[in-house]
Amino acid sequence: MKRADISRLVKDNIIIIALALPVILLTMTASGFMTVSNIKNIFIQISLYGIVAFAMTISIIGGEFDLSVSSLLGVVTILFTDIAKRVNVPVAILVCVSAGIVVGLINGFMVSKLKINAFVATLAMMLMLKGFALTYTNGRPINFPNPALNAFGNGDFLGMPNITLFFLGAFLITWYVLRNTKFGRNVYAAGGNLVVAKMVGINVDFYKTMLFVILGFATSVAGVLMAMRLSSGNTLFGGDLTMSVVAGVVIGGTSLSGGRGSAVKTFWGMLFIGVLFNGLQRLAVQANWQDVIKGSILIVVVSVDAILAQKIPLSQITTGRKRKEQISALPRDV
Amino acid sequence: MEVAARPKDSIKNRIVDILSNNAILFLMLLLVSVVAILYPRFLTLANFNNILNQISVIGCLACGMTFVLLIGCIDLSVGSMMSLIGIMAVTVANGGREWLAIILPILAAGAIGLIKGGIIAGVNGRLGESFITTYGAQSVLAALALIIQGGLFMMVTATGIFTRIGKGANPAYVFFALIVICQFILTKTSFGRKLLFVGSNPKAARLSGVNIKFYFLMAFMMCGLISGIAGVLLPSRVMSANPTAGTNYELEAIAACVVGGVSMKGGSGSFVNTLIGVIVIGVLSNSMNLLGLSSYPQMIVKGFVIALAFALDVVNKRRQMQRG
Amino acid sequence: MKKLLALILTSILIVSCFAVASAEAPAARKVFFTNAFFTAPFCAPLNAQAMATAAENNIELTIVDGQADASVQLDQIKTAIDQGYDGIIYFPADAAGSITIVNTLNESGIAYAIIDSKVDASVAETIPVFAGPDxxxxxxxxxxxxxxxxxxxxxxxxxxxxxxxxxxxxxxxxxxxxxxxxxxxxxxxxxxxxxxxxxxxxxxxxxxxxxxxxxxxxxxxxxxxxxxxxxxxxxxxxxxxxxxxxxxxxxxxxxxxxxxxxxxxxxxHSAKEEGQLGVEAVIAVMDGEIKNGDQEWFKCMSPLVTLENVAEWEGWGW
Missing domain, CATH: 3.40.50.2300 (Response regulator)
Structure with missing residues (x-):
């Protein structure tokens, strides 16, 4: 193995090394960190957001971005509790999943057909969804004390929390789709270089729309599970969803400029966030300082990621100056 | 054939052009007339003053945000910056040094902007990097705003100049002055033209010898300085500082810019766009308040207007491109 | 490599935080307080008073930000139960979201008190004590x-x-x-x-x-x-x-x-009084004076303060 190969291996798996350090240190210092119940806790904490994080990974690889998931999650919890109360649970699940897909389709339509910038389109959607849910409920959360559903949302299956099984399922599906299917390859292509993707005949509009549909679907699943877990619906649930999820994806090493990243990276990224939050609480760090630490870590990680991202492709492209210029002249769709 | 077709649709086209170029303004005029019929008090000088007073703080923030958007970035931390600056300003003002309370926080805000710009320039970041970095900064600044005075609500006990700058029409004067100065810098100086160049195509700008890092630094510093001004105006307007006062203001500021027609891709837009956007959103909120609409349906309307403004803009551009 | 360096520094930071935390005296009972509106100005004096009252009673109080989100609070409380705290003070973000949290607290058998906002009616009969205003x-x-x-x-x-x-x-x-x-x-x-x-x-x-x-x-x-x-x-x-x-x-x-x-x-509506009552309530539960289902109410005073009696009540707020 050459020295360069080792250095590349380290760079590619930096998040695992980064994760190992706090884990070792916390195991040594915070009593009860390395226990089955605490590890379970960490996984429970990241499971629901994690489901959305994998969908967001696909979307960021495909070069798009969605601010509206945070509002959608709240809307889904409201819809689920309200309909489950008035009609029944299967109908509620059906309506919620359809709502997620419809919101995704509208976002996708705005971005791919109306050519509205994804940030603006999903910002508008975020406001509209939140306004809709708050108007509908007049700002009041809805309670739904149903012991069976609550037991499902908080229960275990073969020692694994149910919601963590959903998280692992989402991970495996995303991993498989991105790695082994034509769809996955085309998402990488569309996010990596829009112009080239169009030239080789990929239906870019379809893929862009699908990114939002997948996100809508994943968010609705997470929303239904959250409503079951908390026995209630609230517009404010998931207020920090978008940012936590994007942070997890980026910390894992998926590039915000599109075309690069993987489900495995996001898995480690979310786990890093879970360990960090759990560790900060276990060490009883004062709440305001927790925010300072979290914010600083985000800035550092993204900065370093951006620097590394610039260095790797340049060293890969060794076919001369002309090619480099050609590639850099192509527009990048952020 | 093409020549023959021209004169025929030119009159029609000209009207369509005027309408579509200013679609959002015409929609606003429509809204104003409807509200004025329902509430004659809408068209009074007093209400006009109210609207100016209500939009000025957000207006200043949007003005700073425009610099960052023009260069192709975004700053999500201006809201928490405003909270932090407000607490700093009131702390100093209550200590008796009122001029210092105005100048010092604004300079501090400029310095914070410079740091953010330094990070973005250092990593050659654009929209994506600035999005995450300034989100991190938001979390840090919001926490600092809570830490420095223990999270308390602060009353303004000063009685001099600091309490006057936010009263009556003063914030509006500050806002309009900022728009005029910034528009002048953007259109009449080489700094402004290069800023737009860097925003529209940083790589081309670098190849043609522009020091692009300098422009990223300056854009974020201007954004910092101007959000510092907003941060000083706010406590003076409401006579108190709340450590969470600026929460979500950044999204309002971005919405105003976007509605006015500043592009999120960088390099396109001006402070006149920002002015239009701020006025449209301000008049919209004021009318909805007068119509007795609670803040929740207002959110739906705002979201719809943002999407509509952008869609109109895109349709308009496409139409113009088709006609060449 | 810079990323690695950054993360090593982070880890050192975390460990040094722990070093500070572990340097405190042992013996004291440990109480965990999740405050849904940690950043609200009202809660600044509430948190401060809770800390002071806890210190007077030889209690080590940890306050965390519940971020106005029941989901976040549920995670915090589960971790706190796992950590083996002696008592928990729960400031609910909203009533509806409290159902699962109250059930979790009841199942764990830990001593707890609710403060400021009431819990959902479906679980209200199971709680030991509520400290807050009417x-x-x-x-x-x-x-x-x-x-x-x-x-x-x-x-x-x-x-x-x-x-x-x-x-x-x-x-x-x-x-x-x-x-x-x-x-x-x-x-x-x-x-x-x-x-x-x-x-x-x-x-x-x-x-x-x-x-x-x-x-x-x-x-x-x-x-x-x-x-x-x-x-x-x-x-x-x-x-x-x-x-x-x-x-x-x-x-x-x-x-x-x-x-x-x-x-x-x-x-x-005295933030100080509420902070003090919250800690006193959880102490009463830890001491076994109040049991789950007792539904005690440590009520905050709510007189009308006007020019006539302002001298009497000044300083009770914050």
Whole structure:
């Protein structure tokens, strides 16, 4: 193995090394960190957001971005509790999943057909969804004390929390789709270089729309599970969803400029966030300082990621100056 | 054939052009007339003053945000910056040094902007990097705003100049002055033209010898300085500082810019766009308040207007491109 | 490599935090407090008083930010139970979201107390103790003060707290309960102030004045900060003294306004008292004096503070 190969291996798996350090240190210092119940806790904490994080990974690889998931999650919890109360649970699940897909389709339509910038389109959607849910409920959360559903949302299956099984399922599906299917390859292509993707005949509009549909679907699943877990619906649930999820994806090493990243990276990224939050609480760090630490870590990680991202492709492209210029002249769709 | 077709649709086209170029303004005029019929008090000088007073703080923030958007970035931390600056300003003002309370926080805000710009320039970041970095900064600044005075609500006990700058029409004067100065810098100086160049195509700008890092630094510093001004105006307007006062203001500021027609891709837009956007959103909120609409349906309307403004803009551009 | 370096530094930071934490004296009982509105100005003195009361009783208190999100609070409480705290103080983000959390607390067998906002009716009978104000009663006190001030024929506007929160809902409920007994009193408008933000309150008040002009005779606000914002609009319109006002909170902001005559009165909601009662409540549960299902209420006082008795109550707020 050459020295360069080792250095590349380290760079590619930096998040695992980064994760190992706090884990070792916390195991040594915070009593009860390395226990089955605490590890379970960490996984429970990241499971629901994690489901959305994998969908967001696909979307960021495909070069798009969605601010509206945070509002959608709240809307889904409201819809689920309200309909489950008035009609029944299967109908509620059906309506919620359809709502997620419809919101995704509208976002996708705005971005791919109306050519509205994804940030603006999903910002508008975020406001509209939140306004809709708050108007509908007049700002009041809805309670739904149903012991069976609550037991499902908080229960275990073969020692694994149910919601963590959903998280692992989402991970495996995303991993498989991105790695082994034509769809996955085309998402990488569309996010990596829009112009080239169009030239080789990929239906870019379809893929862009699908990114939002997948996100809508994943968010609705997470929303239904959250409503079951908390026995209630609230517009404010998931207020920090978008940012936590994007942070997890980026910390894992998926590039915000599109075309690069993987489900495995996001898995480690979310786990890093879970360990960090759990560790900060276990060490009883004062709440305001927790925010300072979290914010600083985000800035550092993204900065370093951006620097590394610039260095790797340049060293890969060794076919001369002309090619480099050609590639850099192509527009990048952020 | 093409020549023959021209004169025929030119009159029609000209009207369509005027309408579509200013679609959002015409929609606003429509809204104003409807509200004025329902509430004659809408068209009074007093209400006009109210609207100016209500939009000025957000207006200043949007003005700073425009610099960052023009260069192709975004700053999500201006809201928490405003909270932090407000607490700093009131702390100093209550200590008796009122001029210092105005100048010092604004300079501090400029310095914070410079740091953010330094990070973005250092990593050659654009929209994506600035999005995450300034989100991190938001979390840090919001926490600092809570830490420095223990999270308390602060009353303004000063009685001099600091309490006057936010009263009556003063914030509006500050806002309009900022728009005029910034528009002048953007259109009449080489700094402004290069800023737009860097925003529209940083790589081309670098190849043609522009020091692009300098422009990223300056854009974020201007954004910092101007959000510092907003941060000083706010406590003076409401006579108190709340450590969470600026929460979500950044999204309002971005919405105003976007509605006015500043592009999120960088390099396109001006402070006149920002002015239009701020006025449209301000008049919209004021009318909805007068119509007795609670803040929740207002959110739906705002979201719809943002999407509509952008869609109109895109349709308009496409139409113009088709006609060449 | 820089990333690695950065993360090593982070880890060192985390460990050094622990070093500080572990240096404290052992022996003390440990209590965990998840505060849903940690960053609200009201909670700054509440947190401080809770810390002070805990220290007096040889209790090591850890306060975390519940981020107004039941999901976050559930995770925090599960971790805290796992960590083996002796007691938990729970400040619910909202009633509906408290169901799972209260069930989790009951199942774990840990000693706990609810403060400030009530839990959902479906689990209310299982809790040991609630420390907080009677928001409906606070609204009633304000309603009576309103009638006393403006008589039985008047026009009123209200600026309410963030929608969906327990105080906003119940203060308005109590207020309207009294007002509805007088058909001559009309509520012209009542709007929620998002995030209890004085700047938003000011804008809404400006628009009320445009809409109703000098018809407005009375203003009821759910918080002194909201009143403080609204007062700027009233003063700018030259209506100080013409619009009578009653607020809730009676903190430093309210007391100053009462002294200057801008505000007739404010119904006390003492953050300090609430912080102290919360800690005392959890101690009573840890000592076995109160058991789950007892539904004790450590009630905060809610007198109307006016110019007459302001000296007596000054400093109870914050």
């Amino acid at each position: 928001n409906v009663e606070m609204g009633r006190v304000a309603g009576r003060a309103c009638v006393e001030q403006i008589g039985e024929n008047a026009k009123v506007v209200c600026l309410m707290g963030s929608a969906g929160t327990d105080p906003a809902t119940n203060r308005q409920k109590g207020f309207e309960e009294i007002i509805s007994q007088y058909p001559g009193i009309e509520i012209l408008a009542a709007q929620n102030v998002d995030g209890w933000d004085p700047a938003i309150a000011m804008s809404i008040m400006q628009d009320y004045i445009t809409r109703f002009g000098d018809e407005i005779e009375f203003l009821f606000t759910h918080d002194d900060g909201i009143f403080q914002g609204a007062q700027q609009a009233i003063a700018a319109a030259g209506l100080t003294g013409k619009i009578k006002a009653v607020s809730t909170g009676a903190n430093n902001v309210g007391v100053a306004a009462i002294k200057s005559g801008e505000l007739y009165g404010s119904v006390l």
